Amino acid sequence: MTSLRVAVLGPGGVGGLLAVLLARQGHAVTCLARPGTARHIEEHGLRLTSDRFGELTAEVDGADRLAGPVDVLLVTTKATSLDEALERVPAEVLGDAVVVPLLNGVEHMAALRERYAAAHVVAGTIRVFASRPAPGEIRHEGQLLAVQLAPGAEPLAAALTDAGVDVTVRPDEAGLLWDKLCFLAPMALLTTRARAPLGTVREQHGDELAAVIAEVAAVARAEGAASDPAATREFAWSLPDGMHSSMQRDAAEGNPTELEAIGGAVLRAADRHGVEVPLTRSIVDELRVRPG
Ligand SMILES: NC(=O)c1ccc[n+]([C@@H]2O[C@H](COP(=O)([O-])OP(=O)(O)OC[C@H]3O[C@@H](n4cnc5c(N)ncnc54)[C@H](OP(=O)(O)O)[C@@H]3O)[C@@H](O)[C@H]2O)c1
Structure with missing residues (x-):
């Protein structure tokens, strides 16, 4: 070795x-x-x-x-x-x-x-x-x-x-990076906005979670990744109820979050390709100005 x-x-x-x-x-x-x-x-x-x-x-x-x-x-x-x-x-x-x-x-x-x-x-x-x-x-x-x-x-x-x-x-570099983001961005954005774990998000905002998964998948496709929103959705529904995201944890602890690197990056890529991501945009915009 x-x-x-x-x-x-x-x-x-x-x-x-x-x-x-x-x-x-x-x-x-x-x-x-x-x-x-x-x-x-x-x-x-x-x-x-x-x-x-x-x-x-x-x-x-x-x-x-x-x-x-x-x-x-x-x-x-x-x-x-x-x-x-x-x-x-x-x-x-x-x-x-x-x-x-x-x-x-x-x-x-x-x-x-x-x-x-x-x-x-x-x-x-x-x-x-x-x-x-x-x-x-x-x-x-x-x-x-x-x-x-x-x-x-x-x-x-x-x-x-x-x-x-x-x-x-x-x-495939784009696939490698976007595959991760396709699940992570929806999960992080929705749990952070709800200040709640994944199970609560699925129960109370399941339609929005699915919609953000679809929007991010469309951006990922435009970036050259072979994203599969149905598989991402299935994965998001297979995880434990108590799962949190680190963005949510950082926000709860008053630490800087990776909102720009995760949510902001999705919006900027969407804009580059002319992909509509209205729900993702509204959540990112809300979190950008939310105090703590
Ligand atoms: N943690 C996970 O389970 C996980 C899973 C998947 C992906 N990620 C991603 O991996 C990345 C790292 O996350 P993490 O959880 O490992 O973060 P973390 O535990 O907070 O570690 C970050 C490290 O960076 C150091 N650091 C901060 N400012 C620095 C500076 N100016 N110069 C040098 N070092 C500095 C911190 O030093 P101090 O020790 O001095 O604070 C700390 O050791 C993130 O993008 C995260 O989203 C994390």
Whole structure:
């Protein structure tokens, strides 16, 4: 197995989990974080509590800036802190590394490609329930840990597979990114607006949930993804009643939400293609001005 040099920008729920798993396989992992978190991780490493992997610790480097070359940069901040966080990764230090963002949304791809012209920015998504209760402390709930990658990050795909992650490589970047958004955007927008879990949304706003699923699917099709709103609807109705979205959780806690990266991105893509999304637009507009 080739040992990779991996930098993880934003060692929270997603980034911290993958950092632990990769470091335990012998890869050289550096977590890039704000100074306090970077110091904590440098001194204490990362601790993972996972339903799937058990209790694990990993020694990794912590730094507040990328100082030397890496093979792979995983970008795992939230969209709301992406621009600020990218200041920690100078383009001239990153060079031609492979950059894999695992953020929800689609617009970060163009932003990363513009900023890191010499790098290979490869689309990725992750399906998982992970959180960061304290710096360096990572929780992974349930068994789900599935990463989809576009071609171009094969060494990372192999390393993640060896580390126990379910990895799929698929050729269609638009499909990879929009498949995720087709479910996530309706689920996040409706649960956040209702300040309620998915079961309540299905019971009280089921028609609207189905309508937003159809609108986002139409945008996804216009973007080149083979979306299937009937399958997304079936999936949305198969999930547990108590399921929440992270947008809803962030809104409830008074934290910045990924509304623009998720809902705003759907509207901007709809406008580019002339697709009508009246309900999605009204919900995004309502949430844009809602205090808390
Ligand atoms: N969590 C999930 O289960 C899940 C599932 C699928 C997709 N996603 C997506 O994955 C992305 C990451 O989500 P997450 O839940 O992992 O977020 P998170 O737990 O909040 O982690 C974000 C990390 O970014 C760090 N950060 C914030 N500002 C920074 C800055 N200026 N410089 C460097 N690091 C900075 C935070 O540092 P501190 O530790 O210092 O706060 C934190 O470690 C999001 O787009 C989310 O939608 C998440």
